[in-house]
Amino acid sequence: AQRVTQPEKLLSVFKGAPVELKCNYSYSGSPELFWYVQYSRQRLQLLLRHISRESIKGFTADLNKGETSFHLKKPFAQEEDSAMYYCALLSSGTYKYIFGTGTRLKVLA
């Protein structure tokens, strides 16, 4: 079954500390993975996608097929990073997005 798991509902870190938001997936084919973010009172929006291999707002995510993971990382957290983060998988067969349950990141001053 296709599934995205985000094991942490809430992650609190201090400003300047490293951040890692975990995402594991279950998918039989070649996955396309994304991170979406929702800041307070804003809409859900794309943060980054694995095929772009880019860094957005200091965040990076590497697809590890061996561990079926796509963890989101940032070396130094900032208060403005506080938000809800969703990992999502795009099914290549149906072109349907499957979202994880999300992790709320709180960056403390």
Add this chain to the structure above:
Amino acid sequence: DAMVIQNPRYQVTQFGKPVTLSCSQTLNHNVMYWYQQKSSQAPKLLFHYYDKDFNNEADTPDNFQSRRPNTSFCFLDIRSPGLGDAAMYLCATSKRTGGTQYFGPGTRLLVL
């Protein structure tokens, strides 16, 4: 700014009373999606349109219907809302299937 708009932002309805949620977009995207998101859960795809082609998810209840009269607008109709249908309903668009999704702000539905 090109965007995805959902109205209303909050909707209160009574048990069994039909309700319609609306979504419009100025992005001229081909694909429009409706998601249901309950508290602490992942957004769950209900159905999507590619142009006028309707694609229903297998586990979407018959109580949920959708209409897309033109490229810009898409509606979610809940024929007989139950208490379990209280949720946030998200509309999203993408230029193509599998493309980056652009979300609206959502409509929070409360069923009394």
